[in-house]
Amino acid sequence: MVDPLEAKQLAAKQMKEIQKKERLMKRRQIEAINGAWAMIGLTAGLVIEGHTGKSILEQLAGYWSAIAHFFVR
Template sequence: MVDPVEAKRLAAQQMQEIRAREKLKRRRQAEAINGALAMIGLTAGLVIEGQTGKGILAQLAGYLAALSSLFGQ
């Protein structure tokens, strides 16, 4: 016969393990999405650099200048 207190303890321990695995899975998915978006952004920056001749930092400076003039008024 199984002790009810021990069964509850084991069930709680198993639930903690399941939650930890789910949390790790969500973290991995978030990292994969973040990496994919970073690669898309880098590719877009390189394409724009090829079209305009401005480097990525110059593009960012232009975007920041546009935003500051938009919100500065």
């Protein structure tokens, strides 16, 4: 027969392992989503660079300038 205390301890240990795996899977999913957004942003920056001739850094400087002027007025 199984000792109830021992069964609870085993169940708790197994639950911790399951939670660790779930956290790892969640982190991987978040990293994949983050990477996808980064690629979308880079692609958009390169497309805009092709159309306007402004580098990505110049684009960012323009965006920050516009945001600053919006709040500083």
